[in-house]
Amino acid sequence: MRRRLAAGNWKMNGTAASLSEMDALIEAHLSPSVEILLCPPATLIAAMASRKGQHPLAVGGQDCHAAASGAHTGDLSAQQFKDAGATFVLVGHSERRTDHRETDDVVAGKARAAHAAGLVAVICLGETLAEREAGQTLDVVGRQLDNSVPDGATGLNTVVAYEPVWAIGTGLTPTSEQIGEVHEFMRSRLSARFGADGAYFRLLYGGSVKPSNATEIFAIPDVDGALVGGASLKAADFSPIVTALEQAADMDLP
Numbered sequence: 582m583r584r585r586l587a588a589g590n591w592k593m594n595g596t597a598a599s600l601s602e603m604d605a606l607i608e609a610h611l612s613p614s615v616e617i618l619l620c621p622p623a624t625l626i627a628a629m630a631s632r633k634g635q636h637p638l639a640v641g642g643q644d645c646h647a648a649a650s651g652a653h654t655g656d657l658s659a660q661q662f663k664d665a666g667a668t669f670v671l672v673g674h675s676e677r678r679t680d681h682r683e684t685d686d687v688v689a690g691k692a693r694a695a696h697a698a699g700l701v702a703v704i705c706l707g708e709t710l711a712e713r714e715a716g717q718t719l720d721v722v723g724r725q726l727d728n729s730v731p732d733g734a735t736g737l738n739t740v741v742a743y744e745p746v747w748a749i750g751t752g753l754t755p756t757s758e759q760i761g762e763v764h765e766f767m768r769s770r771l772s773a774r775f776g777a778d779g780a781y782f783r784l785l786y787g788g789s790v791k792p793s794n795a796t797e798i799f800a801i802p803d804v805d806g807a808l809v810g811g812a813s814l815k816a817a818d819f820s821p822i823v824t825a826l827e828q829a830a831d832m833d834l835p
């Protein structure tokens with residue numbers, strides 16, 4: 582059975598004072614029945630990892646370089662994230678693909694680096710509104726999945742996050758049918774490529790997930806959790822999403 586995962590991406594938000602939000606989240610979920618991941622800005626990784634103590638909350642980076650070390654001013658390697666206490670790293674977020682022109686090849690290189698460092702890569706992908714309106718969603722998602730997920734990926738070292746670009750930070754969400762269609766498609770594509778292991782990749786939905794829509798989204802087959810942006814910044818918003826995921830997990834077959 583895939584362990585359900587509630588992931589928060591703080592993006593370029595948060596200072597040391599924001600760590601109190603993690604404290605409140607931990608307090609609300611002292612022994613969570615789902616996996617909880619927070620991806621704060623890199624400046625807070627080490628502090629978050631040491632402050633969480635024995636709590637099973639996982640800490641992740643938001644991006645890493647494809648190289649292990651070297652002359653790359655301003656970049657951080659997967660090994661450095663691991664050293665700071667991270668166990669996950671996001672790669673291929675649409676904001677990276679847009680702001681930094683990251684291609685699927687670049688994203689696959691970053692995922693390989695994450696795997697080499699022993700981190701779980703959360704590989705993000707999703708179509709733009711123009712692509713959806715042109716009926717190209719599954720083509721785009723299929724191409725990104727094939728080319729951003731590197732050989733060597735397994736259900737243990739890789740999570741795939743479907744984040745339609747038009748749903749990120751907009752308050753718009755696809756219908757449950759639209760999310761379900763893409764997740765089912767990704768599952769079958771991973772199974773065709775990775776065989777039986779394809780069933781073990783966790784598939785997250787991301788894009789305007791809120792306490793008010795979480796329960797409906799978590800009931801969709803092959804949605805194993807969420808990658809949450811804005812609503813992960815405050816424990817008061819993220820905690821009900823984690824609770825909704827715990828309730829969905831309770832209904833999973835053993």
Ligand SMILES: O=C(CO)COP(=O)(O)O
Nearest residue numbers: 590749750788789810811
């Ligand atoms: O991009 C996202 C998470 O990576 C989603 O952001 P929002 O939840 O703010 O729409």
